[in-house]
Amino acid sequence: MEPEKFREIFSRIETQIKKVIVGHDDVIRKVIVAFFAGGHALLEGVPGLGKTLLVKSLSRALALSYKRIQFTPDLMPSDIVGTQVLTESASRRDFQFKKGPIFAHVVLADEINRATPKTQSAVLEAMEERQVTIFGVTYPMESPFMVLATQNPIELEGTYPLPEAQLDRFFFKLLFLPPAPAELGEILKRTTRAEMQESEPVLSSDGAGLVAEMHLLLRQVLIAPPLEEYVVRLVHATQPNNHKGAGIVPEVKEYLRFGASPRGAQAIILGAKGNALAEGRVHVSHEDIEAVVYPALRHRLILNFQAEAENVGADEILAAVIKKVPRD
Numbered sequence: 001m002e003p004e005k006f007r008e009i010f011s012r013i014e015t016q017i018k019k020v021i022v023g024h025d026d027v028i029r030k031v032i033v034a035f036f037a038g039g040h041a042l043l044e045g046v047p048g049l050g051k052t053l054l055v056k057s058l059s060r061a062l063a064l065s066y067k068r069i070q071f072t073p074d075l076m077p078s079d080i081v082g083t084q085v086l087t088e089s090a091s092r093r094d095f096q097f098k099k100g101p102i103f104a105h106v107v108l109a110d111e112i113n114r115a116t117p118k119t120q121s122a123v124l125e126a127m128e129e130r131q132v133t134i135f136g137v138t139y140p141m142e143s144p145f146m147v148l149a150t151q152n153p154i155e156l157e158g159t160y161p162l163p164e165a166q167l168d169r170f171f172f173k174l175l176f177l178p179p180a181p182a183e184l185g186e187i188l189k190r191t192t193r194a195e196m197q198e199s200e201p202v203l204s205s206d207g208a209g210l211v212a213e214m215h216l217l218l219r220q221v222l223i224a225p226p227l228e229e230y231v232v233r234l235v236h237a238t239q240p241n242n243h244k245g246a247g248i249v250p251e252v253k254e255y256l257r258f259g260a261s262p263r264g265a266q267a268i269i270l271g272a273k274g275n276a277l278a279e280g281r282v283h284v285s286h287e288d289i290e291a292v293v294y295p296a297l298r299h300r301l302i303l304n305f306q307a308e309a310e311n312v313g314a315d316e317i318l319a320a321v322i323k324k325v326p327r328d
Contacts (some may be wrong), residue, residue: 001213007280009214010036011204016061016199021050022190027174030059030295031148033274036214038170039129039267042112042162042299049176051150055108058116058148063201064105064208068089071115077122078198081132082139083255097134102126103144104206109149113159120166121149127169144211147206164258164302171267175297203296204321221273223284228269230327231289235265238317251320256308260300267296292319 010032017028027043029060031054043051047183052068059066069080082100086093100124105202112120126132130141149170151162165172179187189307190197246320252259271292272284279288298314307317 001173001210003217003277003280003282006217008273009158009210010278012202013058013061016202018200019058020057021054022186023152023179023270024050024054025036027176028054028269029275029278030172030292033271033278033292034171035062035144035146035261036211036218037171037267037270037271037274038215040149040169042173043148043150043166043171043176044153044173045150047152047177049178051176051277052110054107055106055148055150057199060104060199061202061287062106062211063203064130064211066106066108067101067104068108068110069101070110071112071119073114073116075115075119076132077119080119080122081126081134084135089317097137097139099139102132103139103142105144105146107147109147111152111163112149113151115160120160120162126164127166127269127298131175142208144208144215149260166300168261168298172271172295173179174295218270218273218277221276221282221284223269223273225237226328227272227284227286227289230270230286230325231265233306234268234289234293234321235260235262235297237321238264238297247322249317249324251312251317255303255310255312255317256301257304258302260297264300268292271296275296290322 008085013032014028017032018025021028026250031041031043035058045051049300055068056066069075078100080100080102082098082103084095085098087096088094109123127147128146130143132136132141133139144240152159238256240253240256240259267285268289272288275288275291276282276284294315297318301314301317303312303314307313
């Protein structure tokens, strides 16, 4: 596939989603980048900002299968991955596997932090290994496969925070902010009239092969060795037990328990490659890296008690890291 073709398809998908979603342009782009990079995304924001609608619009634009799972405290793992069902035919009884809603190209895990840790962990194998194992039998996931999970940051009662191991499996964590007055006015115009717009398919019904080509092209984007070394320095500087890194960024040693994992560095580089292609370039620049550092690392930094007491967030620490780690 040619880079121009990638950019054309990417732009058309963006346009279709923006027909439905007002604002959140950066979030829309990052979700599409994560999809073509083969990653999953965690969407965080208060209710009513369009998180679920964004996921539905993405699946329609991609013309891929879509399933929504509403996470609740009584949701069981078998409700997600499926279970064995006893069937009877021709005087014979057999167990057959009935697939759960996790078997789709685009899966929306709505309000994922409302389910118990046991149920949350049911999606771990699917997210990381693209397969699920039921009663010793392994079932591969459809390809492409993406989990888009949403969570509400202000609803604390009756919620179960995602464990660090599961957070690390999300390629990006994206924040939905309330709309500006002009955007709110446009939302009202689009949603209070007789006709409401919907995204239209960009890919054909057999677009999985084209997605695989775009996924391969993204990984072939060039990144210069000095830029790779810069990413290594950024991630290394988030480690509070690394005396050299903590010396460069005092906020890391003061406010972090643990820094970003190697998956964070992988997400930065793949995300930067996707951003470069979306901009029509076949090589990564510093701007591409800085465009994805926050969504790639914010959920991978584990804050200590002092950070919580002083209301210091991961984005503030990342800002200090980016400012103090030298580019060259």
